Amino acid sequence: xxxxxxxxxxxxxxxxxxxxxxxxxxxxxxxxxxxxxxxxxxxxxxxxxxxxxxxxxxxxxxxxxxxxxxxxxxxxxx
Numbered sequence: 001x002x003x004x005x006x007x008x009x010x011x012x013x014x015x016x017x018x019x020x021x022x023x024x025x026x027x028x029x030x031x032x033x034x035x036x037x038x039x040x041x042x043x044x045x046x047x048x049x050x051x052x053x054x055x056x057x058x059x060x061x062x063x064x065x066x067x068x069x070x071x072x073x074x075x076x077x078x
Contacts, residue, residue: 004052004059005031005038005055006031007059008030008055008058008059008062009027009030009031009033009034010022010027010030011030011059011062011063012029012030012033012034012058012062013027013030034055034058037054037055037058038051038055041054
């Protein structure tokens with residue numbers, strides 16, 4: 001598993017970019033998702049270039065969801 005895969009697995013499990021903690025089970029679930037995605041794209045014979053783009057897009061989406069939900073929680077607590 002490469003660095004991008006490890007970082008994506010952490011963010012998919014719900015670890016916040018602004019600090020906080022994740023769980024071991026969440027990290028395992030995130031790793032399972034990324035590995036399944038990687039394996040599926042390899043079986044479909046997707047170029048490695050596009051595999052990196054898909055995984056990077058999923059990482060960006062996970063960070064965007066984290067930041068947008070944190071902003072919503074921050075605004076509601078004021």
